[in-house]
Amino acid sequence: GAVVSQHPSWVICKSGTSVKIECRSLDFQATTMFWYRQFPKQSLMLMATSNEGSKATYEQGVEKDKFLINHASLTLSTLTVTSAHPEDSSFYICSGAGGASYEQYFGPGTRLTVT
C-alpha cells in the first residue's frame, strides 16, 4: 500500500514557540491531505483538509491562524502550530489521498508536547 511519513515523530517545545510538522506521501501523489488531532484515548478529530496549491479548509472550531497548513506539492503538506501552548499538546496525524481509491493513507503520527 501507499506510504505516508511524518516528521518529526515526537517533538517537545516551549510554550510560545512554533513547531512545524511535515507530512509526505512517499510513493503516490496526494492531491488531498488531511490533518487530524487525537487526544489520549479518544478518536481522531479532523482539523483541516488541504488540496495541493489551494488554501486549506478548516473544520469548525479550529483556529486557522494558530494551525497553519501548507500543501505546497503533491507529496508534501506541513502543519505549523504557532505560539504553542500546553493545551496544544496532542497526537497529530496526517493522511493523504489521491485518485479514486476510496482510501486515505495515514502517517504514523507526531506527538507534540508543549512545556
Next chain:
Amino acid sequence: AQSVTQLGSHVSVSEGALVLLRCNYSSSVPPYLFWYVQYPNQGLQLLLKYTTGATLVKGINGFEAEFKKSETSFHLTKPSAHMSDAAEYFCAVSDGDFGNEKLTFGTGTRLTIIP
C-alpha cells in the same frame, strides 16, 4: 451529515474466542465504510473497506465485516482472537465518490485479549 456509533468503548475476549466489534452508521447517501486499527503511539492501518459490491468484506489479519444496509451496520468480526489483535479499532464512514472526501470516525473500541 454522517455519524458513526461504536457500541462498547472496551471489549475483552479470550484468546481463541470470537471477536465482534460493533459499528452503526448514519448517512444520507450510500456510504463507504472502513475499519482501521491503531496500535499505541502509531497511526492508523486500514483493516478493510466496503465501497460497492459484495457486502461481506474480508480484510487483513483474518478480520471481516458485513455491510447490512437494513440495519445500517458494519460490524467487524474475527473467528479466533490472537494476542496481537489487542489494539484500538475505529470504524469510519465517507460519502465521497472520489476517495478524497473526509472520513467521520467513531469513538473507537479498545480490544483486550485475555490469555
